[in-house]
Each structure stands twice: as C-alpha cells, then as structure tokens.
Amino acid sequence: MNGLLTDLYELTMAAGYFAAGKEQETGTFEFTLRRLPRNREFVVVAGLHRAVEYLLNLSFEASEIEYLRGLPNFRNAPEGFWKYLADFRFTGDVFAVPEGTILYGGEPVMNVRAPLIEAQIPETYLLSAISFETIIATKAARIVHEAQGREVVEFGTRRAHSPEAGVLGARAAYIGGCAGTSNALAGYKYGIPVMGTAAHSWIMAFETESQAFAELQKLLGDNTVQLIDTYDSAAGARAVGRLGKPLWGVRLDSGDFSRLSRQVRRILDDAGLQDAKIMVSGDLDEVRIAEIVETGAPIDAFGVGTELATSADAPSMGSIYKLVEIERAESVRYTAKHSPDKSTIPGAKQLFRYPDYDLLALQSECADGAEALLKPVIIGGNLLEPLPSARQIRDRVHWPTKPRRLEHSKALESLVARV
Amino acid sequence: MNGLLTDLYELTMAAGYFAAGKEQETGTFEFTLRRLPRNREFVVVAGLHRAVEYLLNLSFEASEIEYLRGLPNFRNAPEGFWKYLADFRFTGDVFAVPEGTILYGGEPVMNVRAPLIEAQIPETYLLSAISFETIIATKAARIVHEAQGREVVEFGTRRAHSPEAGVLGARAAYIGGCAGTSNALAGYKYGIPVMGTAAHSWIMAFETESQAFAELQKLLGDNTVQLIDTYDSAAGARAVGRLGKPLWGVRLDSGDFSRLSRQVRRILDDAGLQDAKIMVSGDLDEVRIAEIVETGAPIDAFGVGTELATSADAPSMGSIYKLVEIERAESVRYTAKHSPDKSTIPGAKQLFRYPDYDLLALQSECADGAEALLKPVIIGGNLLEPLPSARQIRDRVHWPTKPRRLEHSKALESLVARV
Numbered sequence: 001m002n003g004l005l006t007d008l009y010e011l012t013m014a015a016g017y018f019a020a021g022k023e024q025e026t027g028t029f030e031f032t033l034r035r036l037p038r039n040r041e042f043v044v045v046a047g048l049h050r051a052v053e054y055l056l057n058l059s060f061e062a063s064e065i066e067y068l069r070g071l072p073n074f075r076n077a078p079e080g081f082w083k084y085l086a087d088f089r090f091t092g093d094v095f096a097v098p099e100g101t102i103l104y105g106g107e108p109v110m111n112v113r114a115p116l117i118e119a120q121i122p123e124t125y126l127l128s129a130i131s132f133e134t135i136i137a138t139k140a141a142r143i144v145h146e147a148q149g150r151e152v153v154e155f156g157t158r159r160a161h162s163p164e165a166g167v168l169g170a171r172a173a174y175i176g177g178c179a180g181t182s183n184a185l186a187g188y189k190y191g192i193p194v195m196g197t198a199a200h201s202w203i204m205a206f207e208t209e210s211q212a213f214a215e216l217q218k219l220l221g222d223n224t225v226q227l228i229d230t231y232d233s234a235a236g237a238r239a240v241g242r243l244g245k246p247l248w249g250v251r252l253d254s255g256d257f258s259r260l261s262r263q264v265r266r267i268l269d270d271a272g273l274q275d276a277k278i279m280v281s282g283d284l285d286e287v288r289i290a291e292i293v294e295t296g297a298p299i300d301a302f303g304v305g306t307e308l309a310t311s312a313d314a315p316s317m318g319s320i321y322k323l324v325e326i327e328r329a330e331s332v333r334y335t336a337k338h339s340p341d342k343s344t345i346p347g348a349k350q351l352f353r354y355p356d357y358d359l360l361a362l363q364s365e366c367a368d369g370a371e372a373l374l375k376p377v378i379i380g381g382n383l384l385e386p387l388p389s390a391r392q393i394r395d396r397v398h399w400p401t402k403p404r405r406l407e408h409s410k411a412l413e414s415l416v417a418r419v
Numbered sequence: 420m421n422g423l424l425t426d427l428y429e430l431t432m433a434a435g436y437f438a439a440g441k442e443q444e445t446g447t448f449e450f451t452l453r454r455l456p457r458n459r460e461f462v463v464v465a466g467l468h469r470a471v472e473y474l475l476n477l478s479f480e481a482s483e484i485e486y487l488r489g490l491p492n493f494r495n496a497p498e499g500f501w502k503y504l505a506d507f508r509f510t511g512d513v514f515a516v517p518e519g520t521i522l523y524g525g526e527p528v529m530n531v532r533a534p535l536i537e538a539q540i541p542e543t544y545l546l547s548a549i550s551f552e553t554i555i556a557t558k559a560a561r562i563v564h565e566a567q568g569r570e571v572v573e574f575g576t577r578r579a580h581s582p583e584a585g586v587l588g589a590r591a592a593y594i595g596g597c598a599g600t601s602n603a604l605a606g607y608k609y610g611i612p613v614m615g616t617a618a619h620s621w622i623m624a625f626e627t628e629s630q631a632f633a634e635l636q637k638l639l640g641d642n643t644v645q646l647i648d649t650y651d652s653a654a655g656a657r658a659v660g661r662l663g664k665p666l667w668g669v670r671l672d673s674g675d676f677s678r679l680s681r682q683v684r685r686i687l688d689d690a691g692l693q694d695a696k697i698m699v700s701g702d703l704d705e706v707r708i709a710e711i712v713e714t715g716a717p718i719d720a721f722g723v724g725t726e727l728a729t730s731a732d733a734p735s736m737g738s739i740y741k742l743v744e745i746e747r748a749e750s751v752r753y754t755a756k757h758s759p760d761k762s763t764i765p766g767a768k769q770l771f772r773y774p775d776y777d778l779l780a781l782q783s784e785c786a787d788g789a790e791a792l793l794k795p796v797i798i799g800g801n802l803l804e805p806l807p808s809a810r811q812i813r814d815r816v817h818w819p820t821k822p823r824r825l826e827h828s829k830a831l832e833s834l835v836a837r838v
Contacts, residue, residue: 004604005582007574009615011603016617016638022624029620050581067607073616076638120620124602127577128585155426158546159735161580161588162469163424166547168581183543184430185423188486196428197492198435201448201539201742204754205441219435219495229758254758282761310734316578316725323620335623339648339673342701 003060003088004067006124011068014117015077018084026327027119028348031096031110031126033103037135037314044141044397045101045109046172047133048377049387051126055090055378058122062086090118094378095363097351099388100137100175100396101373106406107358108351109134109319111374116326123321131317132165133172137397139286139311140176143304145399146290151179151301153195155281156309169309175394182303190390197223200253203230210239221246225279228264229254237264241271249277249300258297265298279303285312324348334419346419347412350374361409422479422507423486425543430487433536434496437503445746446538447767450515450529450545452522456554456733463560463816464520464528465591466552467796468806470545474509474797477541481505509537513797514782516770518807519556519594519815520792525825526777527770528553528738530793535745542740550736551584552591556816558705558730559595562723564818565709570598570720572614574700575728588728594813601722609809616642619672622649629658640665644698647683648673656683660690668696668719677714684717698722704731743767753838765838766831769793780828 004011017023033043065085068074074081092114097103109130112119144152154173157166170186180193187194198216206212209231217224228236228250240250250268252260257280268276280292281303289302306312322344323335334346348363352370359367363374376384388396408416423430436442452462484504487493511533516522528549531538563571573592576585589605599612606613617635625631628650636643647655647669659669669687671679676699687695699711700722708721725731741763742754753765767782771789778786782793795803807815827835 002582004607005586006603007576007601007615008603008606008613009601009617012615012639013617013621016621016634017624019638020625020634025624027620027624054582064607068603071606071613072642073639076640116624123618123620124577124585125582128579128582131578132580132584157426158543158738159550160547161551161584161729161734163421163473163544163547165551165580165584166543167424182426182428184425184427184487187427187490188423188483194427194490196426196431198428198432199542200756200758201446201542202432202435204742204756205436205444205446205535205745206439207752215435215439219438220431220492221495223491230756232757254761306735310580310729312734315580315729315731315734323623326624333626337619337623337649338651339619342673 001057001059002054002125003058004064006121008073010121010123012073013120015074015081017117018081019078022116023084025116026113027116027323028111028113028325029119029123029321030108030324030349031130031319031321032108033105034318034320036105037317039313040138041403042102042104043134043317044137044176045097045103045134046099046137046175047130048096048099050129052377052383052387054125054129055094055122056383058088058090060085060088089381090114091381092118093380095374096377097373098375098396100393104358104404104406108349108374111348113348127319127321131319133168135311135314135317136169136172136308137176139308140173140178141397141399142286143289143308144177146286146293147302148293150299153301153303154178154181154308155303156305157183159306160309166309171390173308174390175397177397192390197225198227200227200230203227209236213239213243217243217246223248225249225251227251227253233260234263234267237267241267241273244271247273247276249279251279251281253282257292257299258295261297261299277301281305320344334415336419345416347415349412357405357407359407359409360412362411362415365409365411420476420478421473421544422477423483425540427492429540429542431492432539434493434500436536437500438497441535442503444535445532446535446742447530447532447744448538448542448740449527449743449768450549450738450740451527452524453737453739455524456736458732459557460822461521461523462553462736463556463595464516464522464553465518465556465594466549467515467518469548471796471802471806473544473548474513474541475802477507477509479504479507508800509533510800511537512795512799514793515796516792517794517815519812523777523823523825527768527793530767532767546738546740550738552587554730554733554736555588555591555727556595558727559592559597560816560818561705562708562727563596565705565712566721567712569718572720572722573597573600573727574722575724576602578725579728585728590809592727593809594816596816611809616644617646619646619649622646628655632658632662636662636665642667645669646672652679653682653686656686660686660692663690663692666692666695668698670698670700672701676711676718677716680716680718696720700724739763753834755838764835766834768831776824776826778826778828779831781830781834784828784830
C-alpha cells in the first residue's frame with residue numbers, strides 16, 4: 001500500500017542501490033527540524049500516527065510495479081529489483097519524539113534505521129505527514145494561548161489543502177489545544193469533540209429568520225447556537241431573546257466583533273439570557289484574537305478556520321530527512337552534506353531534555369537527569385506498543401516557559417570535526 | 420463513502436431540514452470565488468474531478484450513522500432521518516466551469532441543484548477540493564510564466580499538507596503548466612510526466628561522489644541528472660565532466676544560482692558537454708525565478724517545491740457555497756445574505772464569456788456571441804460524459820491577455836434589487 005506515494009527519485013535510488021549491491025547495507029536517516037517556521041519560537045510535534053500507519057503497511061501492488069517498469073528511468077534496473085519491490089516490507093527501527101512534544105530549531109524528530117532502500121523510500125511521505133500536522137498543532141497552540149482560556153474550535157476543513165487534510169488538521173489542532181473541531185470524520189476517527197449547528201443557508205432556507213431559529217432550537221435544545229448575522233446581527237439577537245431558552249448561545253460571523261459582541265450581550269442580558277454564550281468566527285488568527293481579547297469584548301468562544309487550517313503565516317516547515325550513517329558488515333561510515341546553508345550533522349543521535357536546555361548527543365551516549373526524547377516506536381518492522389490517543393497526546397502538551405538552548409555533546413562535536 | 424467527511428453542521432442542518440419537512444424542497448447552491456486570493460489577478464480552476472468522484476459516491480456507512488446517533492446534537496433528530504441517511508445518494512444536477520478555465524473575482528465556479536439536504540451536505544468537501552487544486556494550479560501558472568519557456572517541474576510533495584495533498588497538488592501544478600512532477604503516484608493515477616533521479620543521500624551512500632555519479636549514469640543513461648552540490652558544486656561539475664556522456668545534465672540545490680550556473684556551464688562546456696542541461700532547485704518561487712531569469716543565468720529548468728505545493732504567499736482562497744434559490748412545489752424563492760462585507764447575490768446563474776468581458780446573468784438567460792462557462796457535469800446524479808484527462812485540461816489553459824471586467828445582466832440586477 002502507498003508504495004508509489006513518494007518522490008520518483010526515492011524509487012530510482014532504490015533501483016540504483018539494488019544494482020550497486022547496497023541493499024544489504026543499513027542506513028540511518030534523521031528527520032530534523034532544520035529551522036523553525038517563520039514567526040515560530042517552537043513547534044508542537046504531531047503526525048507520528050500517520051508515519052507509523054504508513055511504515056507498517058508500505059508495499060507495492062503489481063500494477064504499480066508494472067507502471068514503474070514502463071518508465072525510462074528504470075530501463076536498466078536489474079530484474080531482481082522488481083521481485084524485491086513485490087516482496088517489499090519495512091523491517092527497520094524507528095525512534096521518534098512522542099506527538100505533543102515541544103521541539104526547537106535544529107532538533108531531531110525521528111531516526112529511521114533500516115536496510116538502505118527501506119529507509120530511503122519513506123523520505124517523502126514522512127516529511128509531509130509529520131511536517132503538516134506539526135505546523136497545524138503549532139499554529140493551534142499559538143491561537144489557544146492568545147484566547148486566554150476562551151474556547152477555540154477548529155472550523156477550517158473547507159480551507160484545508162484537500163478535505164482529507166482537513167481531517168488530519170482537525171486532529172493536529174486538537175492536540176495543539178483546540179476544544180474541538182467542526183469536522184465530523186475527525187470526531188469519528190480520532191475521538192475528538194465535534195461541534196457545529198447551522199450555517200447561513202439554514203437561516204435562508206426558511207421564510208423568516210425567527211422560524212429558522214425556532215426550528216433549530218427544537219432540534220438542538222441546550223446545544224442550540226444561533227447564527228445571527230445573516231441579515232442584521234442586532235435584530236437577530238433580539239429574535240433569539242424573544243425565543244428564550246433552551247440555548248447555548250449565539251454566533252457572529254461578520255462585522256466588528258468588539259462592538260457587536262457588546263451590543264449582543266446587552267440584548268441577551270435584557271432578555272434574561274445572562275447564561276447565553278457568544279461565539280465569533282471569520283478571519284481570525286492569534287493576532288486578531290489577541291486584539292479582541294485586549295478590548296475586553298464579552299466573547300466566550302472563537303471559531304477559527306482558514307488561518308489555522310493552512311497555518312497561513314507559516315504554511316511549511318524546513319524539515320529534512322538526511323542520511324547520517326551507513327553500516328556495511330562490521331563497519332560504520334558517518335555521513336553529512338556540506339552544501340552552503342544546508343549542511344547536516346553526521347551520526348545517529350539522541351536528544352536529551354534537561355530542565356534548562358536540550359542536549360544533542362550520539363545515540364550511544366547516556367545522560368544523567370535528562371529525558372531521552374527519541375523513544376523506540378517501531379522495532380524490526382513491528383509497532384512496539386499502541387500509540388496514545390489524540391486526547392492523551394493533547395494532555396501531554398505543555399507550553400514552554402522559556403526558549404531553550406541546544407547544546408552538542410563532546411562526543412558529537414568530535415564526530416562532526418572528523419566527517 | 421465519505422459521508423462524514425464534512426462539517427458537522429451540514430449534518431445537523433440535514434437533520435433539521437428533515438425534521439421541518441423540507442427534504443422535498445429543492446435548493447440551488449452556488450460555489451463562488453468571492454474574492455481573488457492575495458497577489459492574484461486570476462485563478463486557474465482545478466479540482467472538479469474530485470468533486471465529481473465525491474458526489475457520485477457519497478453515502479453513509481452503518482457505523483458512521485451509529486456515531487452520529489450518539490452525538491448530543493442528534494438527540495431530537497426524527498427516527499426517519501437515519502433511514503434517510505442510510506439510503507442517501509446524490510440525485511441532483513451540477514453545472515461547473517471546466518477545469519483549466521481562467522476565472523476572476525466574483526465569478527461562479529459551480530451550481531449544485533438538488534433536494535435541499537443533498538445539496539447542503541457537500542458544501543465543505545466541494546469548497547476544499549476545488550479551492551485547493553485551484554490555488555495550486557494558479558500558483559503554477561504564475562511560476563511557469565516567469566520561467567519564460569524554461570521547464571518547471573513540481574517537486575513539492577514533501578511540503579504539501581499531507582502526502583495525499585501532494586498527489587493532488589502535482590496534478591494541479593501540471594494543469595497550471597508544469598512540465599511534470601516528482602510524485603510517482605500522481606504519474607500513475609493521472610498520467611502526468613514524472614521526473615526524479617537522485618538525492619543527496621545517494622551521493623552520501625557511496626564512498627566517493629565520483630562513484631555515486633558513475634553508478635547513477637549506469638542506471639539512468641541519457642536520463643542521468645547528477646546532483647552536484649552535496650560537497651562542492653564546482654568539484655561536482657568537474658567530476659561529471661570527467662565521466663562524460665550519457666547525461667541529461669546536472670542539478671544545483673543550494674548556493675547562488677546565477678553565479679554557480681555560469682561557473683558550472685563553463686566547466687561542462689570545457690568538458691565537451693555543451694548539450695548537458697542545468698537544473699536548479701531550492702527555495703524557488705515566481706519572484707525568485709524572475710530575478711534569476713533576468714540575470715541571464717544559463718539555467719534550463721527549475722524544480723519548485725515548497726512555495727508551489729503550499730501556494731505559500733496565498734495558501735487559501737475566499738470561496739463560498741451559498742444558497743441562491745429554493746423551490747417548493749411550483750414556487751421559487753430567491754435567497755441572499757446581507758452580512759457586512761459578506762453579502763451574496765441571489766438566483767441560479769450562468770457566466771457568459773465575451774471577448775472583452777464576462778457577464779453574470781440568470782441561468783434562464785441566453786447570450787449571443789458568448790460562451791456559457793457553467794456547463795452541465797452531473798445530471799440527475801449521473802455523470803453526463805467522461806471528464807477530460809489532466810493532459811487535455813492542461814492544453815486548454817490560456818494565459819489571460821488582460822484583466823476582464825465582470826458585468827451583471829439587467830435581469831440579474833433587477834432580481835438583486837427585489838431580494
């Protein structure tokens with residue numbers, strides 16, 4: 001499954017490694033956060049669940065192999081390579097930081113140690129799967145922080161880069177601290193709280209706004225959230241006031257939220273609906289939310305879509321997946337690239353977290369009084385233990401109290417000097 | 420299939436429409452490009468293939484229905500609604516502009532006319548599927564334009580918002596004018612040219628760079644593209660020169676491309692490799708490419724990843740899906756929302772393209788000497804005719820010669836004044 005869901009060059013290299021007799025060599029690749037995304041001081045790692053699902057099921061179907069055989073790049077591939085691909089399974093080891101871990105620039109996210117071809121092919125998928133959920137979880141953490149305790153609900157599937165990315169983004173946003181999502185499939189698949197009541201089309205589908213409000217209240221009872229800005233927000237709020245309870249509250253989706261929320265609050269209070277909540281949505285991000293919160297507007301919850309679902313100010317992350325060592329028979333060779341601004345650090349590594357700083361060390365090193373963040377996930381091609389749920393991961397996210405410095409161990413420095 | 424891949428409120432509204440006896444009413448929803456993405460003067464529409472696939476297969480599995488029944492929002496949903504969902508199929512009509520069409524702000528992309536619930540549920544999926552491929556095809560068109568005839572290859576799956584989004588983005592980038600993609604699955608699924616030879620790990624996996632080059636040449640022959648910046652680009656180019664033919668060319672992935680490409684060109688020419696091409700990749704977008712082309716650098720092809728795969732400067736598009744009319748028995752009611760900055764235009768429409776301008780008119784109008792851009796795609800729940808291939812769509816994209824103005828027909832203006 002998913003064998004072709006990678007860059008062609010991973011497969012060209014696979015054929016080349018096979019032709020050069022390197023399929024018995026063992027490579028260790030390191031997935032590293034080369035640099036933080038712009039506007040970010042840390043990331044919340046997410047997406048490991050997809051990496052695991054992919055590696056445990058990675059294989060090639062006969063029709064996919066036929067397709068590759070027909071491409072000019074494989075004209076000289078040895079016949080044995082096709083048999084190799086047909087039998088392909090990932091048999092290696094994966095160490096990774098748990099989802100929900102806070103990481104900083106220059107830190108490793110994952111090590112993949114496997115026969116060279118098995119470790120090479122997953123590069124493209126792993127980079128995409130983990131980087132995407134990580135940027136969304138990170139964006140969510142920033143937004144939730146600025147909301148200062150008010151609930152933030154993820155509303156962004158319609159702006160996500162495909163509906164399926166919306167499902168994954170909903171999970172990541174929840175891990176980053178959102179209270180829930182509008183995405184029904186994310187709720188079903190990942191056990192995330194789902195929220196959502198009605199759109200403008202609901203209001204327009206009835207002859208009058210009041211009729212639409214009454215019908216929604218009949219259906220939803222205490223969970224009713226009335227969308228009041230279809231025609232005129234103040235008039236909408238008054239209509240909600242006339243209907244009374246049961247009601248959770250109202251939603252504003254346009255206009256000047258600071259001013260409107262105060263007006264709507266007065267209308268609801270005057271109608272005896274002091275418990276009714278006010279939610280706002282529409283073009284929100286952490287900057288806008290901070291401004292609104294600053295004004296003291298009586299807003300209880302935020303629905304955030306576009307900016308969260310695309311991490312619009314930082315829609316990608318400079319992550320890399322590089323060969324750091326290669327083993328043949330009894331010998332190990334450490335590898336690094338020296339390209340300008342894109343050099344890499346050789347050797348399989350461990351990342352130790354001390355109270356005040358992080359230490360990048362060789363995998364063979366131990367540390368006293370520090371947590372080893374790269375933990376075994378897949379051993380010999382099998383999942384070591386069940387992965388935590390989205391809820392468990394979310395509970396593990398702790399906002400960093402301050403920036404951390406990254407130090408290198410002496411043994412690592414000495415290796416770098418030699419390669 | 421995919422019944423839950425939508426916002427929960429679409430399903431809450433579905434239950435509410437059912438409870439209110441509105442499942443026999445027919446709604447027409449319009450998918451509109453409310454405003455152009457930032458930095459864009461037009462969009463290249465893409466993604467319709469996914470919309471069609473979704474609508475033709477939309478259904479709910481028993482376990483999904485069970486999940487919904489357990490949610491508090493559906494506590495009061497009528498029992499008949501669950502039977503309705505279990506039997507759900509899309510039976511409506513879809514008119515849409517063909518993929519590859521150039522559109523401008525305020526123009527409709529698609530009309531969905533169906534029993535109200537059937538037209539409501541797809542909102543979230545359609546917005547995401549079409550908006551995503553459209554922003555990528557548009558970004559590609561901009562990049563290809565600035566490359567002024569040099570080939571542009573899409574390299575971005577690793578930065579896409581999920582590996583699956585990478586496959587869709589590759590298709591969209593091809594429609595927008597890219598020569599091909601690095602994504603193997605996109606090649607397999609959509610018949611797009613695929614490209615890719617080797618990464619830095621290939622170079623590092625061999626004891627010496629020269630050995631890596633020789634092994635790649637053995638495998639790829641005339642298709643060999645040597646990546647020369649792992650250690651030192653000039654030394655890499657000289658090693659390629661010593662090897663000689665067969666060779667397609669070299670790739671630079673870091674450094675000052677204008678300077679390096681000139682140096683590498685001289686080295687290759689001196690080695691008698693005047694036919695060898697130079698490709699560059701790494702942090703490219705249309706602005707950077709325009710700058711490089713401006714310097715007259717001897718570059719034959721560009722590989723573009725991150726900025727293209729995420730449309731980084733405009734990662735979303737303000738598209739909307741709004742109820743424009745509703746039919747019950749023999750009567751039609753036209754609908755619009757009046758929210759500040761977010762008002763909509765009532766009535767099912769047609770978009771006519773004249774040589775000099777576009778005309779937004781009612782669906783019942785005809786026009787002389789203009790192309791009706793919204794064409795029937797799905798009628799009565801069935802696909803009218805096979806969709807064109809990515810290649811056919813790509814051939815249809817014509818760069819606009821100048822901005823177009825959008826006029827409204829008199830009949831439309833008169834309707835707007837009444838609603």
